[in-house]
Amino acid sequence: MEGYHDKVGPNCPYCKHTFTQFIPWPDIFDFPKCKYEMWNKNTATCPVCHSFDRERLYKLYIERETDLLDKPQRILHVAPEKNLKAWIKGQLNISIVFGDLTPMDTETVKIDITEIPYSNDYFDVIICSHVLEHIMDDQKAMSELYRVLKPGGWSILQVPIALNFDRIIEDETITSSEARREHFGQDDHVRIYNKEGYLSRLQKAGFSVIPYNFAEKYGLEEAKQYGLSESDILYIGTK
Numbered sequence: 001m002e003g004y005h006d007k008v009g010p011n012c013p014y015c016k017h018t019f020t021q022f023i024p025w026p027d028i029f030d031f032p033k034c035k036y037e038m039w040n041k042n043t044a045t046c047p048v049c050h051s052f053d054r055e056r057l058y059k060l061y062i063e064r065e066t067d068l069l070d071k072p073q074r075i076l077h078v079a080p081e082k083n084l085k086a087w088i089k090g091q092l093n094i095s096i097v098f099g100d101l102t103p104m105d106t107e108t109v110k111i112d113i114t115e116i117p118y119s120n121d122y123f124d125v126i127i128c129s130h131v132l133e134h135i136m137d138d139q140k141a142m143s144e145l146y147r148v149l150k151p152g153g154w155s156i157l158q159v160p161i162a163l164n165f166d167r168i169i170e171d172e173t174i175t176s177s178e179a180r181r182e183h184f185g186q187d188d189h190v191r192i193y194n195k196e197g198y199l200s201r202l203q204k205a206g207f208s209v210i211p212y213n214f215a216e217k218y219g220l221e222e223a224k225q226y227g228l229s230e231s232d233i234l235y236i237g238t239k
Contacts, residue, residue, distance in 0.1 A: 011225055013059050014083045015049035022227045023047050031185035034162040034192060043227030051083040053227050054129060058084055058156055060214060060226065061234055066125075066154070069093065073124040076148065078113055079131050097123075113141045122148045126155035126237075133159045133189050136172065142205035146239060155237040157202060157209075159193050160185075163231075168197035198235070207237035 011018040022043040030041075040053040058081075062068050068075075068091075075096040077085060088096055089107075097118075099111030111117065113128070114137055126145055132138045142157075149155060162169075170191035174180055177187035184192050202209050212234040215223035220230050 009225070010043070010227060012046040012049060012051055013056055013063075013226060014051045014087060015046060017046070017048040019047055021047075022053075023050075029186075034160075034185060035164040037161040037163050037195065038158075038229075038232045040227055040229055040232070043224075043229075046227075049083055052081060053232070054158060055081040055084040056226050057214060057228055057232055057234060058127065058129070059087060061156070061212060061236075064218075065212070068125060074122065075125045075127065076116075076118075076123045078111070078126070078128040080108065080127075081129065084127070113144055116144045116148050118148045120147055121150045124150055124153045126153070126157075129156060129158040130160065132157070133184075133191055133193065136190055138191070139201055139205065142202055142207070146206040146237070149237075149239045151239050153239050155207070157207070157235050157237045159198060161195050161198060162192050163195065165192060165194040166196075168193055168201075202235070202237055206239065208239075210236040210238060212236055 009018050010020070010022055023045040025041045025044040038054060044053055045051070070093070072093050072095070075088065075094055077088065077096060077098050079100050080098045085098060088094060098108040099113070100108050101110065101112055103110055113131065114135065126149055128145060132141060135141050145155065145157070168191055169183070171183070174183050180189055181187045184190065199209055214228055214232060215230045223229065223232070
């Protein structure tokens with residue numbers, strides 16, 4: 001893969017730069033009551049192109065484990081990450097819809113993923129990262145994502161997951177920004193997922209879920225080069 005593994009020291013699969021260290025997440029994102037599954041605070045952001053740890057992992061997964069770049073495919077990319085969006089947009093074989101409830105540019109269309117305006121079995125691939133924790137009716141959103149995914153299609157479905165919780169924490173009566181920050185760690189979050197609860201809801205929507213651990217497959221040393229760790233897991237939902 002373009003010699004990534006031959007580089008020495010921290011490097012980024014987007015901008016291809018090698019550097020001394022990544023930029024940490026700001027302390028404002030700390031939430032001590034949760035031990036998050038994917039929490040690379042000290043290696044969060046590339047100092048050159050500002051890619052996030054999770055979008056670096058998405059690119060590595062797509063390149064190494066999928067045929068996304070090899071044939072014509074339709075993609076739905078929800079709340080698109082900047083670097084991943086630019087990279088996917090540059091692939092000539094791909095027809096892509098960028099969607100968000102509050103679009104930030106003209107390339108992104110307004111989509112409420114609890115009511116996705118596309119027919120059944122429309123998309124080959126869906127990328128929906130750190131969105132479901134913002135949606136009150138997440139089960140409906142998961143069912144909609146499953147509905148528009150083609151049979152044989154796959155999706156990257158990521159949320160923050162607290163490893164130290166034994167159930168999903170949610171309460172529809174908690175509505176103020178301050179209360180949500182106190183209970184859920186961010187003022188626009190409406191729940192905290194635990195692993196078992198999250199997987200159960202995805203499976204209830206119809207998905208078969210395949211966990212993917214880059215460090216386990218390629219070694220922790222290589223994972224650390226990209227600012228990743230042994231606890232970084234992608235949830236690949238298939239149909």
